[in-house]
Amino acid sequence: MRVSCVKEHMAGVPLAAVLCSFACSLMCAADTVLIKSDRLLLQHDATMSNLAPSLSAVAEVVASYDAKTLLITAKKSASEHWQIFEVRADGQELRQITNCLSDCGNGAYLPDGRIAFTVRAAAGSYLAVMQSDGTSFERITFGPGNFELLGVMLDGRILLSQAGSLFGIRPDGTGLESVSCDHSKHGGIRLTDSQRVELVPRPRPRRLWSTLKPELGIGHLISLDSRVSSPDVGGRLKTTPSAVRVQSLDANGTTSELGTAPVESDGSFFVAVPADRAVRFELLDARGNSIRREKTWIWARSGEERGCVGCHAEKAVSPQNHWPLTLKRFDTPTPLTGDAHAK
Numbered sequence: 048m049r050v051s052c053v054k055e056h057m058a059g060v061p062l063a064a065v066l067c068s069f070a071c072s073l074m075c076a077a078d079t080v081l082i083k084s085d086r087l088l089l090q091h092d093a094t095m096s097n098l099a100p101s102l103s104a105v106a107e108v109v110a111s112y113d114a115k116t117l118l119i120t121a122k123k124s125a126s127e128h129w130q131i132f133e134v135r136a137d138g139q140e141l142r143q144i145t146n147c148l149s150d151c152g153n154g155a156y157l158p159d160g161r162i163a164f165t166v167r168a169a170a171g172s173y174l175a176v177m178q179s180d181g182t183s184f185e186r187i188t189f190g191p192g193n194f195e196l197l198g199v200m201l202d203g204r205i206l207l208s209q210a211g212s213l214f215g216i217r218p219d220g221t222g223l224e225s226v227s228c229d230h231s232k233h234g235g236i237r238l239t240d241s242q243r244v245e246l247v248p249r250p251r252p253r254r255l256w257s258t259l260k261p262e263l264g265i266g267h268l269i270s271l272d273s274r275v276s277s278p279d280v281g282g283r284l285k286t287t288p289s290a291v292r293v294q295s296l297d298a299n300g301t302t303s304e305l306g307t308a309p310v311e312s313d314g315s316f317f318v319a320v321p322a323d324r325a326v327r328f329e330l331l332d333a334r335g336n337s338i339r340r341e342k343t344w345i346w347a348r349s350g351e352e353r354g355c356v357g358c359h360a361e362k363a364v365s366p367q368n369h370w371p372l373t374l375k376r377f378d379t380p381t382p383l384t385g386d387a388h389a390k
Contacts, residue, residue, distance in 0.1 A: 080117060080136070080242045081106055087119060098138035099261055103127075110136070110244045112251040117244075118154040118162060131164050136246055144181045148255065153196040154206070157218050158219075158254040163187075163205055165196045170300065174207060176218055187220030189330070189346040190294060190325045203253035219256050219257035221351045222325075259350045265319045266347020267380050268352040271371050272314035273330055282324035288330035291316050293383045296325040296344060307331065308381035315371035317379040325340070 067390045079090040085104040088270045089096050099105060106129065107120035109342040119132050123143075134141040145160065153165040159388065163176045163281035166186075172193040186217065190209070197206045197213075204215040206226070214224045232387045266325050274284040282289045293305040311332070332338055347353050373379050 069358060078136070078246045079243060081247060082106070082108060082109065087121075087134075089136075096138065098130070098136075098237050099134055100131070101141065107152060107154065108242075108244055109155060109264055110246060110249075111390065112158075112249055114248045115248040118156060120152040120154060132164065145177070146181070146278075153221050155196060155199050157199060157205075158203060158252045159218070161200070161218070161323040163196055163218065165194070166193075167193075171300070174216070174220075176207065186323070187216065187218070188223075189220075189323050190298065190344040199252050199383040201250065201252045217255050217257070219255075220346075220348045221257075221259070221353070223345065259348055261349050263350045264322050265382075265384060266322050266349060266351040266353065267317070267319055268326075268345075268347055269317045269352075269371070269380075270315060270328075271354065273310055273316060273328075276315040276354055279366075282340065284330070286332070286338070287312060288315055289333040290331045290335075291318070292319060292329040292331055293320060294327050294329065295321065295385060296327075301340065303385065305383040305385035306381075308379075308383060309373075311372035312374075313369075313372045317371075317373040317376075317381065319380040319382045319384065320347055321384050322351075 057082050076372050086355050087099045087105040102121045103124045105121040109118050117134050121132050131145040131154040132143050150167040155163050161176050166175050174194050175186045175190045195208045215227050216223045288310045290307045291306045295305050308316050308318045325346050327339040327341040327344050330338040
């Protein structure tokens with residue numbers, strides 16, 4: 048363990064455990080795994096050995112939390128797609144985990160034993176998770192563009208990038224939100240150097256439980272005050288919108304309207320939308336004219352209850368201490384499923 052990594056590892060980990068691991072790393076020279084000339088090599092003292100001679104090329108490697116196994120992005124032959132493999136740190140028991148129809152990469156171990164990775168499809172890349180035995184494949188991002196997995200934060204969330212911005216997301220695909228680059232505020236973001244990894248145990252991130260309900264087929268989205276917005280996207284609205292229009296994006300990239308819902312006098316609205324589909328909001332005045340429209344897309348997973356202070360509100364903004372009027376209605380959330388997605 049390098050000295051510069053100690054602070055990043057400490058968040059959420061007993062100090063004694065960190066110091067013990069650090070002291071051991073000073074007394075014992077750790078083996079190092081590195082990628083050189085498309086080969087996965089183990090450096091032990093002054094010797095080098097190929098850990099995966101049967102693979103045609105290796106591009107990325109990350110060690111498990113106990114440093115006993117390695118998750119690698121590799122190809123069996125030059126003509127095949129990149130896939131996720133796992134191998135023991137001694138080079139034994141090499142096995143392929145994914146069977147993606149396109150390239151897969153950026154593999155990372157999750158605290159519960161599953162793996163997360165990036166799937167690079169023709170329409171854009173997305174994140175997926177599956178069991179370590181290759182079963183239970185599940186897509187967890189649904190917006191357009193390219194989502195790239197960067198690592199797993201100590202608070203249990205996955206760190207990802209999209210369009211040059213950093214986001215955190217729970218392993219079940221809920222709670223997507225932008226994150227700061229300040230490591231100290233997010234449990235110690237640690238991005239593993241995928242070309243060189245020291246085989247030293249590291250703290251396991253917090254395990255986040257999922258509360259999804261697949262049988263519902265819908266998610267709930269609530270805005271406490273849609274008039275609130277950060278200065279970089281126009282600032283607070285001077286008038287209260289009368290309604291919100293919800294648009295959806297299907298797998299083919301076609302935009303459709305799911306319908307409209309009322310916006311209360313305090314700016315709040317509450318809607319039910321199809322699960323696992325990209326959606327965005329457009330605020331309307333009393334005549335149905337557009338006041339402001341979101342440029343980015345979000346989604347809700349089945350059974351997810353997602354709320355925000357406003358539309359693109361600043362993270363430092365806290366909600367007003369009152370019960371939003373939209374929750375006092377007897378007909379909310381307004382169902383905007385657009386079709387038979389709700390089960």
